[in-house]
């Protein structure tokens with residue numbers, strides 16, 4: 001799914017809004033009147049809203065602005081009222097400009113619900129913990145930080161105990177550019193957004209502003225959206241459906257590749273076990289683990305399905321094995337940074353001719369001497385967590401937007417694929433696009449989860465998935481397995497082995 005931008009710079013120095021363009025194209029080509037599109041959007045909001053909040057739930061206050069976001073608010077209030085909800089409307093009267101759709105929806109309220117016009121926060125009701133507020137003050141049309149009346153309304157709401165549900169985007173949050181630290185933004189608990197996710201929603205710094213969020217389809221024209229060359233994308237079930245190759249009935253294990261997992265060191269053989277087992281659960285034909293001697297019996301006993309090739313050293317990985325037999329290689333999980341292992345990583349990067357996934361200590365080894373970055377083979381997949389990525393680039397970032405920029409430049413410069421792990425893992429491709437993942441949960445923020453991901457991606461590479469597909473698909477299925485594990489064990493109690501047990505391609 002594409003992330004449409006509200007503010008995209010064009011070559012002539014101006015900016016366009018992909019969302020507005022998509023709206024306008026739909027209005028002309030469907031065709032549909034703008035007010036009917038608003039009705040459709042509001043209906044889509046309400047359909048989702050009623051699944052979450054029953055009529056008996058709470059008193060609902062709709063806070064509406066004067067533009068189209070406010071217009072949505074009025075239409076939503078009318079629809080909820082018709083469904084039996086107890087609704088009160090407060091129009092935040094911050095300007096003398098009202099949009100045409102706002103005015104039409106105001107007219108449509110007549111003889112149904114009255115609206116109170118507010119010019120001061122003292123005219124607002126008390127928002128106690130028994131109230132639900134629908135935030136329809138400003139949406140994607142935000143052009144400057146909140147000030148004056150809207151700012152004080154936002155402050156009052158944020159200080160209250162009301163549950164806040166935002167229409168399209170919380171008021172005051174820029175959809176795809178940075179808010180200053182002292183900007184006041186309404187902190188929503190739940191956001192129902194139209195047609196496409198907004199970039200701001202997948203950035204960790206906004207997690208407490210957007211709350212839980214969901215995209216509802218408002219039927220903007222597919223043909224127009226298809227031709228947008230989006231820089232940011234969101235991996236959903238549809239994306240993944242298009243990537244997954246069905247397993248053929250007459251296939252044999254030779255059809256699914258032979259993977260080489262180079263992992264483990266003394267005290268870290270668990271990382272080799274987890275990554276190898278995850279690899280086996282992800283459809284690979286055969287796996288060989290290359291591990292230090294101390295891991296031999298552990299690996300052979302705990303994963304009989306895998307072959308184990310021990311190296312000479314007892315405690316750590318050393319010396320490059322023959323690589324001819326393998327279709328893909330994974331390296332890094334629990335390997336440590338002993339000098340002989342450093343030499344091995346360098347040798348591997350110089351000699352590898354098949355797809356590779358690089359994780360953990362292998363990334364730290366590369367980061368320790370930046371010249372090694374030049375050895376990265378084209379389309380290598382790197383799976384750093386934020387600290388590892390900071391070590392690779394040798395600097396920190398000020399905010400999440402700067403992080404995305406750095407990430408995208410890094411992937412383009414080194415022609416590699418970087419999966420920056422976290423909530424909404426960001427996968428940067430050499431073409432400059434960034435693909436955010438939609439699955440996963442906080443229960444996965446535990447030792448071993450990363451090893452599982454490396455094993456899954458390795459399996460996909462060995463099966464012949466193109467590296468960018470392997471990264472996107474692997475990260476998505478890893479998150480999904482984590483979500484299943486969280487359902488069974490709870491996010492707090494689940495461990496990496498539970499993720500493996502719930503991998504289900």
Ligand SMILES: NC(=O)C1=CN([C@@H]2O[C@H](COP(=O)(O)OP(=O)(O)OC[C@H]3O[C@@H](n4cnc5c(N)ncnc54)[C@H](O)[C@@H]3O)[C@@H](O)[C@H]2O)[C@@H](O)CC1
Pocket residue numbers: 020023034037038039041042065066067068069070072094095099137138139140141142143144145146147150167168169194218
């Ligand atoms: N046909 C359409 O274009 C559709 C639009 N929809 C709704 O329309 C919204 C966008 O509507 P608008 O473009 O009217 O914009 P908004 O309703 O977000 O804002 C209204 C106007 O307020 C002004 N403004 C911006 N920042 C301000 C600030 N900080 N303080 C005071 N005034 C400020 C701007 O002039 C802006 O156009 C979307 O978020 C969505 O809710 C939906 O109904 C779907 C269809």
Ligand SMILES: [K+]
Pocket residue numbers: 069135136137138139166167168169170171
């Ligand atoms: K809003």
